[in-house]
Every structure is written in structure tokens, then in C-alpha cells.
Amino acid sequence: MMRKSEFGMKKKYLWYLPKSLSIVFLVLSTISCGNEEKPKVNKTIKVEVMNVGLNTNNSQSKVAYNGTIEADVAIKSSFQVSGNVVHVPVSIGDFVKKNQLIAQIDATIYSSQYEQQLAQVRLAKENYERINNVFQKGSIAEIRMLEARSQYEQAQAAAKMTYENVRHAKLYAPMDGYVSAKMMDVGDLAQPGQPVVEIVNINAVKAVFPIPDGEINSITKGDSANVNLPTLDKSVIGIVDEVSIQSNQGSPVYTAYVNSDWWGGGKQRLKQERIQEEIAQNNRMDGIDQLKVAITQSWYDLLNAHEQIQYALENKQLAEENLKVNRDNYDNGLSNITDLLDAQAMAQNAQSTLIDAYTNYENLEIIYLYRTDQLVVPTLESLKQ
Numbered sequence: 001m002m003r004k005s006e007f008g009m010k011k012k013y014l015w016y017l018p019k020s021l022s023i024v025f026l027v028l029s030t031i032s033c034g035n036e037e038k039p040k041v042n043k044t045i046k047v048e049v050m051n052v053g054l055n056t057n058n059s060q061s062k063v064a065y066n067g068t069i070e071a072d073v074a075i076k077s078s079f080q081v082s083g084n085v086v087h088v089p090v091s092i093g094d095f096v097k098k099n100q101l102i103a104q105i106d107a108t109i110y111s112s113q114y115e116q117q118l119a120q121v122r123l124a125k126e127n128y129e130r131i132n133n134v135f136q137k138g139s140i141a142e143i144r145m146l147e148a149r150s151q152y153e154q155a156q157a158a159a160k161m162t163y164e165n166v167r168h169a170k171l172y173a174p175m176d177g178y179v180s181a182k183m184m185d186v187g188d189l190a191q192p193g194q195p196v197v198e199i200v201n202i203n204a205v206k207a208v209f210p211i212p213d214g215e216i217n218s219i220t221k222g223d224s225a226n227v228n229l230p231t232l233d234k235s236v237i238g239i240v241d242e243v244s245i246q247s248n249q250g251s252p253v254y255t256a257y258v259n260s261d262w263w264g265g266g267k268q269r270l271k272q273e274r275i276q277e278e279i280a281q282n283n284r285m286d287g288i289d290q291l292k293v294a295i296t297q298s299w300y301d302l303l304n305a306h307e308q309i310q311y312a313l314e315n316k317q318l319a320e321e322n323l324k325v326n327r328d329n330y331d332n333g334l335s336n337i338t339d340l341l342d343a344q345a346m347a348q349n350a351q352s353t354l355i356d357a358y359t360n361y362e363n364l365e366i367i368y369l370y371r372t373d374q375l376v377v378p379t380l381e382s383l384k385q
Helices: 004-009 108-136 142-167 265-331 337-371 380-384
Strands: 022-028 043-045 054-056 060-065 068-071 073-078 083-087 101-105 170-172 177-182 195-201 206-212 224-229 234-243 253-259
Touching: 060 206, 073 177, 101 195, 108 142, 108 265, 206 234, 265 337
Parallel strands: none
Antiparallel strands: 022 060, 022 224, 043 068, 054 060, 068 206, 073 195, 083 101, 101 170, 177 195, 206 253, 224 234, 234 253
16 A cells, blocks of 8 residues: 555556546545445446546645446336336436326226226125115114125225226336436336336436545545546536445445536426426326226216116105005004004105115216216306396
8 A cells, every 4th residue: 555655756647448537636635534435326327537647746636536427316117017018208318207107008907997896886885775774674684784885895995906006007207317228118018016217316426436545545525526527528526525434345446426516407407397398298198087087987976876766766666555555454454553654664764765866866966067077057146046
């Protein structure tokens, strides 16, 4: 290892890869290392660099090293359900906003399953309501009512799970960033957990460079660094943010990190503005899809409410016939007053059930008309009349 006194007395030139990025540090001669080591970042953007030499004096030294630019965060987005990819509206290098649509699979099978589950929900609900009405009259055991209610709740839970599959057929960006890799395209078969698009956040990238063990004492946290990016035709001033206190495995080399405002906010803001319209369009399409699902649900609710009216009408007719028979039997002395009163109560309950069915249908009809933009809202003047 070269001592600092020897290090400051001689010039030393080291040459590496072809020119692409050079990092020059202004290092005070009296500083030393001793900071915690930073874990390795997830995504590396490779940049070739050149070591341009070493020059020191009693007050200040300039040291040049090779390095790379690495992103702090990289996320590989994947679907939670399987299916054929039908839409990938992003390309490598595109800037995406959080919750922007980045991929979509064919959801036909999941939509069909959801429709089937809705039919099961309607059937279970109708069965539960009928059994519950009979239970309220004391004609069946409570266990039968509880079983029907359990089946209804299970059908609702199954429909909800299936709807989640429909939602997961679309993949959205987990954060703001740039598309660094696209692992799938239209026509590919996506599997749960299989990466589709990789997004990196380069808002806070760092320059990472190796330091030989003989020179590590010349670099410390807080040193100034002039980072040259030839491919971008620019240089930026950064600060040594971290210096490892332990050498890399298998080699006597340490690692240092330089932080800076690399790109500035202007370029990124322009790209963000350019995609605002696309994001708004994607949100609009998502809203349309959700509205379609809501309209479908309202339509099936309306059909079910209509069936409940038919059931209530039949029940009312049977109750009225039963009341007539019991009244005739009572008049002829064939039944007692208790049977007649029970028949009257059943007829009244049937009438109440029919009124509730009509009210429920009207409420659901209003919801359906509202969602399909067919609801006529009365004016304030007409309400005052």
C-alpha cells in the first residue's frame, strides 16, 4: 500500500477503457476514509470511463477514476394472473408515470368467469330470500336459513375474487421512471410473477467507481467531484456521498459513490408533460371499463329485482287463495279462528313483500338509468310546482 507522503510526491498515470466518462475528484491531503459501506444498487447503467491521471500537491489533489452510473431503484413489473399479452403501450426509454398502463393480457376468460359467478350470486340470493321468508314464518328450522345465507355469502366472495382477476389483467407502472427493459410483447404468454417490463428511477442516480487500496485514504465523504459525461456532452459537479470501508471480495479494491443533480428537472418535466395526455386517456379507458362492469352489475340486479316481483306476486296470490279457503272453512265451522288469523297474517306479509319488491326494483332502476345516462333529472321549477 502506498503511503500518503509517497502518494503526494510523485505523479502516477493509469489508463483504462476508451473515453466515455471521467470522474475527477478534488481531494484534500489531510482527509481519510471511514464511512459505512452502501449495499449494491439494483440497476446499473453501464458507462465506459477513462482514468486520466493523478496529480497532488500540498493543498489540493485531483484524482481521476473509471466509473459507472447506477440507478437507485429498479422494479420488474409482472402480472398476478396468466394470459396472452394483447397490449404493451410502452417502449424501452419511455418515461412512465405511476399508475400508467404498461401492459395488458386477454381478460375474456376472466370476464366470462365473473359473469358466471354473478349468476351464482343471483341464484344464491334468491334462494336465501325465499328460505328466510319461510323461516320468519316459523315453517323451517333455523339451520336451513343459515345454510342458505352461507351459500349466498360464499357466492359473493367467489364473485369478488373473480373480479380481482379481471382487474389484474391490466398492469400499471408502480412508480415514476423510465422503461429500461421490455421482456414481453404482444402475443407472448404471461405467467404470474414473470417480469414483463422493468422500470428504473434515475431521479437520484449515483456514479460508482472503484478505488485501489493504495489510494483509498485520499478519498473521503464530502470531497468534490467533477463528473464528465462525454455521451451527453456535459459535466456536472457532485459530492462523494459514501466510501466503503471494506474492499470488494476477491480484489483489493474499494468502492466510492458520487451523488449529484445529474439530469436537472427540465428535461424530465418536459417528458412528463408529453405523456400527461396519454395517462389521461388510459385513465379514461379504465373508467369506461369500470363503468361497463357497473352497468352489467346493475342490469343483473334489475333482472333479479324483477324476478323478486314475480315471486312476490305469486306468493300474494297463493296467500289470498289460502285466506279465502280459511274464511270459507271458518264460516262453515270447519276451522277455528286461529287458522283464519294465521291466513290473514300470511296475506298481509305477502302484500308487504310485494311492496318491498316494487320499491327495490324502482331503486335499482334509478341506479341503472343513472349509470347508462338515461335518468331524467327534474328541474327545480318543476319541483316547486
